[in-house]
Amino acid sequence: MITPQSSLRRSERSRRATLDAALELCTEKGYGRVTVEAIAARAGVSKKTIYRWWTSKGAVLLEAFTDAFVGATPFVDTGDIALDLRTHINSAVRLTSTTPYGPAYAGILSEMHYDDALAEAVQEQLVGPRFAAAEDRLRKAREQGQIPADADLPLAVEMLYGPVYYRHVLRKPPQDEATVASLVDHVLRSLGAEPGSPG
Amino acid sequence: MITPQSSLRRSERSRRATLDAALELCTEKGYGRVTVEAIAARAGVSKKTIYRWWTSKGAVLLEAFTDAFVGATPFVDTGDIALDLRTHINSAVRLTSTTPYGPAYAGILSEMHYDDALAEAVQEQLVGPRFAAAEDRLRKAREQGQIPADADLPLAVEMLYGPVYYRHVLRKPPQDEATVASLVDHVLRSLGAEPGSPG
DNA sequence: CAGAAACGGAACGTACCGTGTCGTGACGTT
DNA sequence: AACGTCACGACACGGTACGTTCCGTTTCTG
Numbered sequence: 335m336i337t338p339q340s341s342l343r344r345s346e347r348s349r350r351a352t353l354d355a356a357l358e359l360c361t362e363k364g365y366g367r368v369t370v371e372a373i374a375a376r377a378g379v380s381k382k383t384i385y386r387w388w389t390s391k392g393a394v395l396l397e398a399f400t401d402a403f404v405g406a407t408p409f410v411d412t413g414d415i416a417l418d419l420r421t422h423i424n425s426a427v428r429l430t431s432t433t434p435y436g437p438a439y440a441g442i443l444s445e446m447h448y449d450d451a452l453a454e455a456v457q458e459q460l461v462g463p464r465f466a467a468a469e470d471r472l473r474k475a476r477e478q479g480q481i482p483a484d485a486d487l488p489l490a491v492e493m494l495y496g497p498v499y500y501r502h503v504l505r506k507p508p509q510d511e512a513t514v515a516s517l518v519d520h521v522l523r524s525l526g527a528e529p530g531s532p533g
Numbered sequence: 534m535i536t537p538q539s540s541l542r543r544s545e546r547s548r549r550a551t552l553d554a555a556l557e558l559c560t561e562k563g564y565g566r567v568t569v570e571a572i573a574a575r576a577g578v579s580k581k582t583i584y585r586w587w588t589s590k591g592a593v594l595l596e597a598f599t600d601a602f603v604g605a606t607p608f609v610d611t612g613d614i615a616l617d618l619r620t621h622i623n624s625a626v627r628l629t630s631t632t633p634y635g636p637a638y639a640g641i642l643s644e645m646h647y648d649d650a651l652a653e654a655v656q657e658q659l660v661g662p663r664f665a666a667a668e669d670r671l672r673k674a675r676e677q678g679q680i681p682a683d684a685d686l687p688l689a690v691e692m693l694y695g696p697v698y699y700r701h702v703l704r705k706p707p708q709d710e711a712t713v714a715s716l717v718d719h720v721l722r723s724l725g726a727e728p729g730s731p732g
Numbered sequence: 733c734a735g736a737a738a739c740g741g742a743a744c745g746t747a748c749c750g751t752g753t754c755g756t757g758a759c760g761t762t
Numbered sequence: 763a764a765c766g767t768c769a770c771g772a773c774a775c776g777g778t779a780c781g782t783t784c785c786g787t788t789t790c791t792g
Contacts, residue, residue, distance in 0.1 A: 496695020
């Protein structure tokens with residue numbers, strides 16, 4: 335979708351320069367003020383080249399965004415479900431509150447409403463995997479008896495991620511780590527878990 | 534902010550036609566594809582008139598949006614905190630999933646990231662009052678002993694509203710009433726409330 | 733080394749922006 | 763009743779960014 339046909343002759347230099355310029359401009363001006371012309375000028379690349387490899391501004395920034403976050407949010411299993419959820423949600427908070435990724439992601443979320451392909455890509459490449467990772471970790475905790483057998487895991491994940499998105503889209507200040515810790519504790523308690531968490 | 538100086542001579546017909554046209558176009562094309570020129574053409578109004586009374590496209594749609602929702606989400610107190618929260622959240626879900634208001638609100642949320650005045654207006658006119666109403670209702674329940682004295686009410690409201698926004702901005706299907714009911718039950722349980730809610 | 737393909741640069745027509753100008757008509761004042 | 767005032771619709775303007783096209787050059791492939 336992003337690269338219509340892969341080509342060995344494609345200039346990696348142009349690709350990188352375009353993605354870097356897109357993120358830079360997103361930081362400086364905000365997603366909605368970034369233009370393809372400005373990206374081309376900043377990157378020292380012709381507009382033609384950008385339109386050859388990407389279908390829209392949204393596609394460029396989605397690739398720049400995901401590209402920068404490959405492996406940036408690993409999900410380690412320490413055996414402490416509360417600790418692991420805190421780590422996971424804290425990384426999501428940082429993701430959405432750190433330049434240039436926060437503003438870029440806000441723009442991507444906007445564009446999703448008019449670009450079905452972008453919406454699908456975001457779901458498959460960003461949201462889906464993170465959601466699944468959180469649910470998998472909760473399922474393991476459930477199998478180990480740290481969470482009741484009848485716990486509604488998708489609902490739990492929504493309760494964890496919901497406030498992150500709520501604050502992000504409404505431009506409220508991001509959660510600090512204490513707030514995230516409290517959120518995790520509340521969600522676990524809502525599932526009926528025993529509050530006996532270490533630390 | 535919306536009306537720079539109120540005037541007795543302002544044409545109510547032009548105002549209504551503009552707001553109606555804005556909502557119509559938002560339904561048909563999506564917020565990001567709506568232009569002031571199209572609004573003016575649809576409403577049979579000159580662009581000059583629109584720019585005379587509103588500062589931007591976002592201001593027009595915010596007024597159209599809030600205008601249509603004055604009193605649409607009353608917060609009744611039946612004495613049953615779970616029931617009242619369900620009613621409240623269900624109305625929010627409908628608000629964000631019904632055309633033309635859902636797409637319009639999505640667009641407004643996007644525009645907020647580039648328009649500080651719009652962000653402030655949304656916070657003061659839409660988000661703030663609803664958040665405060667939910668918190669007030671929870672506080673009353675706390676005073677009546679239905680919720681523990683140490684319950685974190687702002688966190689509870691975020692856990693209630695978070696999933697609504699999460700689904701809305703990610704274009705996921707809106708919650709049905711059973712899901713909302715489960716969400717409310719989970720949030721109340723996370724606060725340490727007794728699960729003894731009537732039917 | 734020849735062909736193909738991606739490249740940068742420049743220019744195009746279109747769309748929408750926000751503003752300015754103008755004549756008209758509905759209001760309020762006296 | 764006559765006169766100012768002011769919002770109105772209309773039209774035109776310069777500016778910006780869109781997405782595309784043409785052209786000549788560079789770079790990789792075979």
